Amino acid sequence: xxxxTPQALLNQSKRKKGPARxxxxxxxxxxxxxxxxxxxxxxxxxxxxxxxRNQPISGLSTFEDTANSFADSKKxxxxxxxxxxxxxxxxxxxxxxxxSPMIVDKFLxxxxxxxxxxxxxxxxxxxxxxxxxHGQGLxxxxxxxxxxxxxxxxxxxxxxEAFMIxxxxxxxxxxxxxxITTAPIPDLNDKLLVFGRAIKGEDVVQEIEExxxxxxxxxxxxxxxxxxxxxxxx
Numbered sequence: 001x002x003x004x005t006p007q008a009l010l011n012q013s014k015r016k017k018g019p020a021r022x023x024x025x026x027x028x029x030x031x032x033x034x035x036x037x038x039x040x041x042x043x044x045x046x047x048x049x050x051x052x053r054n055q056p057i058s059g060l061s062t063f064e065d066t067a068n069s070f071a072d073s074k075k076x077x078x079x080x081x082x083x084x085x086x087x088x089x090x091x092x093x094x095x096x097x098x099x100s101p102m103i104v105d106k107f108l109x110x111x112x113x114x115x116x117x118x119x120x121x122x123x124x125x126x127x128x129x130x131x132x133x134h135g136q137g138l139x140x141x142x143x144x145x146x147x148x149x150x151x152x153x154x155x156x157x158x159x160x161e162a163f164m165i166x167x168x169x170x171x172x173x174x175x176x177x178x179x180i181t182t183a184p185i186p187d188l189n190d191k192l193l194v195f196g197r198a199i200k201g202e203d204v205v206q207e208i209e210e211x212x213x214x215x216x217x218x219x220x221x222x223x224x225x226x227x228x229x230x231x232x233x234x
Contacts, residue, residue: 078108079230082196084116087223088208091180091201092234093165100195103167107195110176111228119178120224121208123217128185130208132225133177140168140177140191161185163205165196178225182209200234 084091095104110116116132123131123140131140161184168177169191179192182205198205212220 078104079232081231081234082107082111083229083231083234084201085226085229086121086204086208087226089201089204091198091204093196094199095196096194100193103193103195106176107167108230111230114227115176116178116225117227118224120222121219124209124211124213124219124223125217126209127183129179129181130205131177131179134175135177140170140179163198163202164192164194165198166192166194169193180205182206 078097080095080097082093082095084093095107097104119132119134121130121132122135123129125131162181164181166179166181166188168179180198181188181192208223211223214220
């Protein structure tokens with residue numbers, strides 16, 4: 001067996017540790033992978049950048065939708081009916097929560113404070129209105145009449161037909177006056193804020209309308225409201 005010299009062993013070791021040649025195919029696929037990674041990073045950045053710009057608008061829209069839904073649910077959670085317990089019987093009133101929300105809120109608040117408990121009907125005008133309140137002196141209904149503005153019987157108004165419930169538009173210190181019309185009245189559009197309608201107890205309204213009054217339309221015998229019960233359904 002031939003002897004291998006140290007120089008031959010050194011040369012053989014150098015040839016084994018030399019760099020291996022990389023094929024063109026390997027280089028192509030490596031470059032392709034790098035390009036794909038770069039494109040993925042760019043696309044991800046654009047996506048999150050766009051989302052961050054739109055986020056405040058989306059959040060505001062969601063908040064507004066939630067607020068509107070809460071307001072609507074609150075409105076429809078309010079009682080829709082009021083039952084007036086009068087000295088002549090019960091009058092059931094449907095409240096116009098959609099048409100007159102501010103007046104209905106005020107009325108409901110006063111009911112909860114028992115404002116109407118013991119309230120008298122202090123003016124009764126046949127074929128016109130009956131008026132209840134805690135005010136003293138000349139009532140609004142009598143004032144409308146004495147000023148020569150009594151309704152014309154030739155015209156009608158759907159808004160102020162018989163058995164509508166309202167309060168005076170006039171702001172004074174007499175508090176919340178309650179009116180119930182007893183006939184179609186076309187000339188009350190600028191005087192009366194309608195917030196409901198009697199759907200039961202129309203005969204009670206008519207019975208109150210028939211009480212004897214003096215020359216100032218004040219009942220000779222006391223007639224009034226004992227209390228008001230609020231209902232969601234009837």
